[in-house]
Amino acid sequence: MSSETHRTTCSRDCPDACGILATVTDGVVTDLKGDPDHPVTRGFLCYRTSRFPELQRSGQRLTRPLVRRKGVLEPTTWDDALSLVADKLREVRAQSGPAAIFHYRSGGSLGILKHLTDLFFDQFGPCTGKVGDICSGAGEAAQIADLGVSDSNDIFDLLNSRHIVLWGKNPMVSNVHLVPILRDAAARGAKVVLVDPVRQKSAGLAQTVLQPAPGRDFELVMAVARVLFDTERVDPRARHFCNRLPEFEALVRRCSAAEWAAHAEVTLAEVEALADRFADGPTAILVGWGMQRRQRGGAIVRALDALSAISGNLFRPGGGVSFYFQRRKAFRPFGPPVSHPRVVREPLLGQDLLAARDPAIRFLWITAGNPVAMLPDSATVAKAIERTEFVVVTDCFATDTTERAHVVLPVPTLLEDSDLIGAYGHHWISESRPVVAMPADVRHEVLIFQDLARRVGLDVYPQDPIDQQKRTALAGVAGQGAGLESLRRQGAVRSPLADVHLFGRGHVYTPDGRVQLLDTMPPEPEVPVPAAQPGASAPLWLFSNSTEKSQASVWSGKGLGATTWVVVHPDAVPGLAAGTRVRVLSTLGSIDAELRLDPEQRRDVAIVPKGGHYDRGQSANALIPARATDLGLGAAYLDCKVRIVRA
Numbered sequence: 001m002s003s004e005t006h007r008t009t010c011s012r013d014c015p016d017a018c019g020i021l022a023t024v025t026d027g028v029v030t031d032l033k034g035d036p037d038h039p040v041t042r043g044f045l046c047y048r049t050s051r052f053p054e055l056q057r058s059g060q061r062l063t064r065p066l067v068r069r070k071g072v073l074e075p076t077t078w079d080d081a082l083s084l085v086a087d088k089l090r091e092v093r094a095q096s097g098p099a100a101i102f103h104y105r106s107g108g109s110l111g112i113l114k115h116l117t118d119l120f121f122d123q124f125g126p127c128t129g130k131v132g133d134i135c136s137g138a139g140e141a142a143q144i145a146d147l148g149v150s151d152s153n154d155i156f157d158l159l160n161s162r163h164i165v166l167w168g169k170n171p172m173v174s175n176v177h178l179v180p181i182l183r184d185a186a187a188r189g190a191k192v193v194l195v196d197p198v199r200q201k202s203a204g205l206a207q208t209v210l211q212p213a214p215g216r217d218f219e220l221v222m223a224v225a226r227v228l229f230d231t232e233r234v235d236p237r238a239r240h241f242c243n244r245l246p247e248f249e250a251l252v253r254r255c256s257a258a259e260w261a262a263h264a265e266v267t268l269a270e271v272e273a274l275a276d277r278f279a280d281g282p283t284a285i286l287v288g289w290g291m292q293r294r295q296r297g298g299a300i301v302r303a304l305d306a307l308s309a310i311s312g313n314l315f316r317p318g319g320g321v322s323f324y325f326q327r328r329k330a331f332r333p334f335g336p337p338v339s340h341p342r343v344v345r346e347p348l349l350g351q352d353l354l355a356a357r358d359p360a361i362r363f364l365w366i367t368a369g370n371p372v373a374m375l376p377d378s379a380t381v382a383k384a385i386e387r388t389e390f391v392v393v394t395d396c397f398a399t400d401t402t403e404r405a406h407v408v409l410p411v412p413t414l415l416e417d418s419d420l421i422g423a424y425g426h427h428w429i430s431e432s433r434p435v436v437a438m439p440a441d442v443r444h445e446v447l448i449f450q451d452l453a454r455r456v457g458l459d460v461y462p463q464d465p466i467d468q469q470k471r472t473a474l475a476g477v478a479g480q481g482a483g484l485e486s487l488r489r490q491g492a493v494r495s496p497l498a499d500v501h502l503f504g505r506g507h508v509y510t511p512d513g514r515v516q517l518l519d520t521m522p523p524e525p526e527v528p529v530p531a532a533q534p535g536a537s538a539p540l541w542l543f544s545n546s547t548e549k550s551q552a553s554v555w556s557g558k559g560l561g562a563t564t565w566v567v568v569h570p571d572a573v574p575g576l577a578a579g580t581r582v583r584v585l586s587t588l589g590s591i592d593a594e595l596r597l598d599p600e601q602r603r604d605v606a607i608v609p610k611g612g613h614y615d616r617g618q619s620a621n622a623l624i625p626a627r628a629t630d631l632g633l634g635a636a637y638l639d640c641k642v643r644i645v646r647a
């Protein structure tokens with residue numbers, strides 16, 4: 001028996017981008033550990049990736065190219081699959097033009113070489129492109145509007161904070177490597193506050209927990225700002241570094257602090273205590289991703305930017321308002337931006353595909369995504385994909401989306417892949433390298449597209465080996481200690497392009513260097529309510545939050561099993577006992593679930609896991625209407641109301 005340890009980086013869609021040490025025994029991965037030398041990973045991994053080797057060996061794994069014949073996906077050779085795809089690409093472009101071809105790439109792998117898949121379609125077309133971002137679109141657009149950039153102070157700057165506000169953020173589940181830093185900050189005296197309508201696991205990290213009404217964070221921020229204005233604790237320099245301060249103040253003064261607090265369904269005492277923390281900075285706001293997935297999501301993040309600015313915390317070490325880390329900044333793009341002949345809006349993908357005309361979308365290629373399960377209004381997305389003439393999906397596992405493809409191409413898993421990874425939860429970059437060989441009939445994505453480019457005669461497509469592509473991507477930082485050899489030698493390297501304090505130069509990155517304060521009230525969200533019916537609960541806000549055991553639709557361990565679950569306050573479903581099989585109904589459809597009761601939840605929420613399988617009736621997205629956020633074309637997943645009845 002021979003046992004070796006190899007280092008790689010986790011490429012999952014997760015803020016942490018962990019360094020992994022894999023133990024490989026006789027060619028099989030037997031253990032995964034966090035790299036103790038990675039400053040953020042600190043020697044541990046999350047539940048879902050610790051158990052990834054089981055998934056990699058499981059029957060869900062795709063190990064052969066598949067082609068649909070007479071309705072059934074059957075194994076075939078790469079030559080057969082790619083010649084079919086190449087013929088179809090050429091035929092569709094010749095008959096209908098490149099706008100009839102659409103490449104949808106999601107974040108199943110954060111590897112930067114995945115951008116080479118986009119490059120293929122840009123050069124072959126340009127083809128129809130994707131706009132918007134269902135994950136973080138609203139928050140990023142909000143910060144770019146206010147601050148000229150969506151990025152963060154160094155993650156260890158939190159050690160300078162006196163207060164840290166987890167605003168709609170659940171690091172215990174979805175950003176686990178932030179937890180030791182929060183604990184270190186707490187050991188130095190920092191106080192942690194959690195603001196979340198849902199009582200979630202990170203409450204255990206916080207001294208203070210606020211459970212405002214879902215989507216009412218805007219009003220909550222206004223309440224806090226009103227207290228700061230009323231008590232003259234707005235930073236006197238704010239009028240120098242902010243635009244439209246008088247207009248912002250007028251907005252805040254539309255209601256008293258008590259009125260705003262009532263709208264947010266928190267007490268005035270809670271608001272005053274929170275205002276005290278902003279006045280007693282440095283106070284860091286860590287903005288979660290959940291609440292910006294609402295129709296007012298952009299406005300909510302803009303309000304948080306404003307609160308940080310007027311309270312004087314934005315420019316201070318230990319302050320700031322952190323939503324995202326610019327994970328791609330250190331990497332040089334593979335090609336220039338192109339102008340697409342047409343775009344599909346990601347949050348409205350199903351309806352946009354169905355509505356596309358002159359030409360219709362005839363050819364759809366899906367990379368690293370499971371849109372049937374993960375985009376809102378799953379039924380429409382599924383229908384749109386089923387109606388598309390030719391669908392190619394690359395994935396490592398069978399999903400609700402591969403089930404609807406004409407051609408399925410198997411790619412390496414995160415333990416077999418070779419790529420470069422930047423994180424959206426810190427500023428370190430690192431390389432992923434195979435810790436084990438991939439199965440014989442699995443192919444690296446770069447090689448798939450290089451083969452395809454040769455088949456369709458796309459001479460401009462880069463045919464360099466993978467390492468050379470990595471060097472191309474690192475060309476801008478190689479001279480600053482972040483070249484490929486440095487990454488290999490050192491593991492993770494801090495991006496030389498990331499400042500420790502984002503606004504340490506004393507200005508933000510808007511055109512005039514000043515913070516753009518918002519000055520208008522966002523409209524009320526439109527949230528359709530399912531019709532009342534006998535025995536059904538009152539309308540409840542549907543939350544589909546991350547769970548430890550899955551990465552979106554990719555479950556580790558036993559997975560969801562036969563049924564999903566829904567958590568509510570016992571008073572929300574009078575007469576129903578825990579364990580009852582219930583039906584969760586929205587205006588779009590229903591799913592069945594096991595009822596779980598939790599007296600610590602608000603009475604108006606229903607919480608299901610993010611990422612259930614659609615074809616097994618477990619996906620929250622079967623219930624969630626497709627609507628865009630106010631900014632950035634995000635998806636308003638959380639503006640959904642349901643009722644619960646006995647199944």
Ligand SMILES: Nc1nc2c(c(=O)[nH]1)N[C@H]1C(S)=C(S)[C@@H](COP(=O)(O)OP(=O)(O)OC[C@H]3O[C@@H](n4cnc5c(=O)[nH]c(N)nc54)[C@H](O)[C@@H]3O)O[C@H]1N2
Binds near residue numbers: 013
């Ligand atoms: N284990 C695990 N980790 C993950 C993922 C996963 O699937 N599983 N997914 C990864 C991905 S893709 C992303 S984008 C990130 C983020 O993953 P998400 O799960 O989207 O984000 P979180 O910020 O952890 O959780 C969202 C929190 O926002 C809260 N929230 C919802 N609405 C409101 C509101 O109106 N106001 C306030 N204050 N809070 C609200 C929810 O109750 C929840 O606790 O996590 C990544 N990490």
Ligand SMILES: Nc1nc2c(c(=O)[nH]1)N[C@H]1C(S)=C(S)[C@@H](COP(=O)(O)OP(=O)(O)OC[C@H]3O[C@@H](n4cnc5c(=O)[nH]c(N)nc54)[C@H](O)[C@@H]3O)O[C@H]1N2
Binds near residue numbers: 135369394
């Ligand atoms: N109801 C509800 N829906 C949500 C959310 C929510 O909170 N609630 N969260 C939203 C968010 S934040 C996100 S980011 C999206 C996620 O949506 P998706 O990105 O569609 O989610 P995944 O289920 O992770 O699908 C990624 C797929 O990529 C595959 N994959 C992994 N590595 C590779 C690779 O190297 N190459 C290829 N080709 N495939 C690979 C995985 O096996 C997996 O099947 O879901 C969104 N949907």
Ligand code: SF4
Binds near residue numbers: 011015049177
């Ligand atoms: S999924 Fe996130 S926390 Fe888990 S190993 Fe990967 S990067 Fe680390």
Ligand SMILES: [Mo]
Binds near residue numbers: 013136
């Ligand atoms: Mo995401």
